[in-house]
Amino acid sequence: MTNQKTILVCPLDWGLGHATRCIPIIQSFLKDNHKVIIGTSGKQEALLKQEFPYVTFIELKGYNVEYPENGAMISKMLTQLPKIKKAIQEEQEWLAAIIDKYKIDQVVSDNRYGLWNNKIESTLITHQLFIKAPTGEWLIEKILNNYLANFDEVWIPDIEGENNLSGDLAHKKPLPHNYKFIGPLSRFSSLKKACDFSEEYDFIAIVSGPEPQRTIFEKLILEQVRDTNLKGVLVRGLPDSNEKLKIENSAIQIYNHLETNEFLNYLQKSKVVISRSGYSTIMDLATLGKKAILVPTPGQTEQEYLAQYHQEKGQFYTQKQSEFDLEKAVKEVKNYSGFVM
Structure with a gap:
């Protein structure tokens, strides 16, 4: 060629x-x-x-x-x-x-x-x-x-x-x-999205980014989910880790990393996504048409701007990490539409 x-x-x-x-x-x-x-x-x-x-x-x-x-x-x-x-x-x-x-x-x-x-x-x-x-x-x-x-x-x-x-x-x-x-870039764009899936999880939480904020956010979610009846999935953003993390008395499945097709499967089966407001995540959310609770990395002005920008447009709900309230967020996000391409 x-x-x-x-x-x-x-x-x-x-x-x-x-x-x-x-x-x-x-x-x-x-x-x-x-x-x-x-x-x-x-x-x-x-x-x-x-x-x-x-x-x-x-x-x-x-x-x-x-x-x-x-x-x-x-x-x-x-x-x-x-x-x-x-x-x-x-x-x-x-x-x-x-x-x-x-x-x-x-x-x-x-x-x-x-x-x-x-x-x-x-x-x-x-x-x-x-x-x-x-x-x-x-x-x-x-x-x-x-x-x-x-x-x-x-x-x-x-x-x-x-x-x-x-x-x-x-x-x-x-x-x-x-x-x-060039249009949004998402690894989910070319994958076949199921039309007949049931939303069996209340949320999927995606935790990634530089330390120590990745771990701080992870602990915050896991501490709060213990006191709820919410059924969820946590993806830790650690593709190079073999550590197994399990939380007692909690209906949450925890994965260090998910291969793309498996990740898509859990995203589609979850009612809402909890994540940072990084731009790549927002492109994924828009591609999949998912509702989301965005929690910007503290002090990262780009993420803070993007979260506020999309909340003001009625697309994604946002909370500061210092004010994160899982049960409140899961209720409030129902008033937001997600991004419509």
């Missing part, structure tokens, strides 16, 4: 969402008979190896960003800026060193700003073009735009127009000609 390319796909390591939303991109490349190489490590590598066991993987170190326990995200991120800047420089050097060895024609990076090179076609996937921050938004956007200018194309996983998923994050101002809306 004369148009066959070797394409390197590299998701960011902040939670699993950047990896899961690369699944339909990789599937599309493989369907078109391109050779795909995946650059990643850790939990993201474990997840993607389950989806693509025959694809070549190259180790690419993550940014290893840490989240605070108390929600003071800005100060925590400021202290890690030198580490992030160094990681961006190192990934650019990493890419330059492997282009010829693996005969790479194109790199598709999900929110990794150092993965571009003038020798090959360089594409960035991101929904966050305009920043939400307590202060200094203009400065952060200026730095961000300097990184984005290095890429041949920027792919925005959203719908162009008013009925969109990302709000001001991608629709605040007119965009350059090489920025393209």
Whole structure:
């Protein structure tokens, strides 16, 4: 095939969402008979190896960003800026060193700003073009735009127009000609969705993201479900873990990770989804038409904005983590429609 390319796909390591939303991109490349190489490590590598066991993987170190326990995200991120800047420089050097060895024609990076090179076609996937921050938004956007200018194309996983998923994050101002809306990316898009399933679970809780907030959220859900009669499923977002967690006197099934088809099965059989308000999760919710209770990671302004944005539109119900009330949320979410594509 004369148009066959070797394409390197590299998701960011902040939670699993950047990896899961690369699944339909990789599937599309493989369907078109391109050779795909995946650059990643850790939990993201474990997840993607389950989806693509025959694809070549190259180790690419993550940014290893840490989240605070108390929600003071800005100060925590400021202290890690030198580490992030160094990681961006190192990934650019990493890419330059492997282009010829693996005969790479194109790199598709999900929110990794150092993965571009003038020798090959360089594409960035991101929904966050305009920043939400307590202060200094203009400065952060200026730095961000300097990184984005290095890429041949920027792919925005959203719908162009008013009925969109990302709000001001991608629709605040007119965009350059090489920025393209490609529609929501969800690993569930291509799967056959059952029409005759019964919603036997009151909820499915999806817990993921950087520590320690992942564990804090997990404990909060498990502590509250003990005192209810709710029947639920908890997915811990730990694809590389063999630890078995069981809660006594509770009608909840707990899984470290679920393969995509099994995950879809539980999602369809659950009345409501409890999750962070990460953008990849919101794309999955929109694709499946599910009702959701969104609990933003404390201090993560993007998630806080997205949760509030969709609540104001009457689509998803949201609670702060510090005010999380499982039984109240399960009742209140009935007043929200979910996102209608």
